[in-house]
Amino acid sequence: MSLKIDWSLVARKVFNKENLIAIVVVGFFPPIIGTIRAFSGLDPIPEGYQMVDFGIGFIYSYIVTATLFYGSAAIIHLLNQVLPWKGNVQKRIFLEIIFILSFSSTAQGLILYLLDGTPLLFIKTGLEFKDYVENILFSNAITIIVVILMEGIYFFRNWRETVLATERLMKENAESQLANLRAQLDPHFLFNSLNVLTGLIRQDPKKAETFVEDFARVYRHMLEVNNRMVVPLEEELDFARQYLNLQQIRFKEGLVVNWNLDGMHVDSYLPPLSLQELISNAIKHNVVHESQPLNLDIEVGPKYLEVRNNYNLRSDQSASTGLGLENIRERYRLLQQKEPEFSRKNGQFIARLALLEIEE
Template sequence: MAQNKELNKLRLAFEQTPGAIFILDKNFRFEYVNPGFEKLSGYIKEELINKTVAELFYDEEVHKSREKLVECMLKGEKWDGELLTHNKNGNHYWANTVASPYKDENNNIKGYIIVQHDITDRKKMETALRESEQKYRELAEMLPQTVYEMDLEGYQTYLNRAGIEAFRYNSSPIGRYAFDFIAPEDHARMRENMLRSIKDQDFTAGNEYTGVRDDGSRFPIIIYGSPISEKGEIVGTRGIIIDISERKAMENAILESEKKYRTVIDNASDGIVITQEGKLMFLNKSMYEMMQYEESEILGTSYYDMVVPEDHQIMVEFHKRRMAGENFTSLYRSRFIRKDGKIINVELNARTSDYNGSPAAFIIIRDISDRVKIENELQIAKTKLEKLNNQLEKRVKESSESLTEARTQLINLQKENLQSQFDVLKQQVNPHFLFNSLNVLTSLIKLEPDLAEKFSEQLSKVYRYVLENKDNELVDLQTELNFLDAYIFLLNIRFVNKLKVNINIPEARRNDQIIPLAMQLLIENAIKHNTMSKSEPLHINIFIDENNMLNIVNNLQERPSQLASTGVGLKNILNRYQLLGITEPVFRKTTSEFIAQVPLVITDSNVLNS
């Protein structure tokens, strides 16, 4: 009676427990199931009693999971583990299972008591965690940056493919001391950053170190790291290492460029200033010397204090237009007042720039006082010559009225010849060209002596040609082109990357003849009447067309001029061809080009084919 009472208590306990409990006989037939197992399996008690486990719960997948359990039960041993099975609907589930045999008084196995707890959700989480870990590993392996993990002692527990390549490992990196691959001088700082990250349980926002490859070579890196937490405890750190060699190279290149830029600015022969809101923010050495001020006397003062009062308004207007982004000719003249009160003539080339993050004006200033003096003297000489020429014309006119028609024609011819020679002389000895060339030569002597020597040689070739051919009516194209090479060399030094001259004349035609200096006069004419810059260079093309005319063609970028052109260069060429009595040159302008067509004298027939 007491035994039955104890069994009832035990049965009641089985009925009340939330876990699944069932009892099998020695043939694995169900003798008892509690409500917990009914709920877990989906079967009711009546469907299970006297049925074998194999009848209701067997499939290939379950069988594999149950092999070890059955082996232990047959031996009469207790088994504790995770078991895969399925419910009535065929859905698989995992159960934490403890199976124990119960025996009779003779120690024979009578059956088995099995207790199960559903761990399906936990197994799903473990599977999801494994899959997530696998995805993380796959992603880490695909990344072009180094991904690492290390324990709290600093030993590597993971390094992706990119890291192995970046640090040039010759063997497995796992288990190696991570600090061996950081420059010794960075160890203390890296350890401090790691401890701070672990203490704060936060990622480091990127620290720069010097990495050391397995072969001993060094390279700059930046590390982003964060602590690894498992079950609420910090077990190590993981992060990304980025090779910043290219960025560092760019930074060094920028610093080197800035250094070279500063050297050019400091050694420039022209004055250079930067103004912001009308104040002088920077002056180079040449500007201080030009204005005879010390830095403390002028830096930060008004830019307009240097300018003569009558030029203030035009300066302000130019500044407003420039700051508004208007595109206009930036080369202009003004007059500055030196510290000693002397007024000097200057030429300014201004551009909009940026200084300390705000708009500013970058201005190159050249003292052209000597040039202006020469120009004034030339203007006076020109006026006198024009007066003499007018008087000569008047006398010729008066004399011609008393001569016969033949004598009148002869006098006119002589007069035109004289005028042509005069114009040729003016073009041959161009003071402005000589002044600019000497000015360039002066700068080259300071900065590039070797180039200055070559420049001097080419300049002498130009003037030697002028002297040797000033009395010739015609020269062959090859001789003229040799001269033109020297002349273009001088122009390219003066107008760096602003002038493009393309000569396309076949070798077979280079014995044809042309009047001396014709091409030089037309190139000089194009430069005089057009603007040019590096972004919008002046293009000049020279070629022979199907009518045996030498074409000199330039694109139109007309320079605004306050003085009307005299056209003396083109008139000179026209008059000289008229004196030869051959086909005259043609000059015409389209909307985009100025075209000059000059006749050639063919050597084999000595006639002009136009």
């Protein structure tokens, strides 16, 4: 238990606008209830009762309400400093109840004693012991209800702040992980492209030079989208066309691409370079030759993008880094979207990506 108390903080927490409004609201009801009970016959009407006494009842109510409310609030905020809830729940509940009931009983009894015989205690003078007990029990009951509400508001605010802080941390963590995944994707793309370039240098040095120029344009685009979490579907499709043109410099009739965009919605999005990665994966792992062409079918529907290719694995595959498809899958997880589907069916490898919608 820490005994270091910031009294200025306690004062700011106790004497503020919100607490003043609460006192005005809570103190309003006791005289109203008392008047209703008296005129309905539940309680006797004091002899010589006048309308001025109704106003005096409000003064008395606000004296009691302000004293008990501010005192209880001070006890709560003092305990928040010396005995916080975390790790001390049982002890905190016990001490808070003891301190507040002790204060409430003492304060209510003292108020009754000091006001006995004054106009502010117009209902009865010469109070007896049972009058003290009844008033103290009533005020304690009201005080406990108000304290429960105060602590409930305190816990709700802390819960809300914790949720917001957790969401901020999750977002920052997701953005950090996405940045790491994009950093992984760059060398993966470069690795595959250098494999293509190596083959071209042997076969056609002039075409290799053209390939380098086109590759520079493609890679520039990749750098431009590096810090974006999603890109418009049309932008991703345009980049995929550029990338395919780059690949067809080498493969010619060995790479056949069929586009089906009839069901496309232009207001959809994809993680950047995801379509290019599917194309790259198909080219890297399958035979691409004029005698055994690689057929790519790219179809875009209202809710998905699907890439299908004939499954004809190369016998001389280079070592795979394994980053491509897993990278896409992980990016969808971090974006909290439906995971991509990868499957083999009827001699085809099928990859399906859910199209994303951006909330305004």
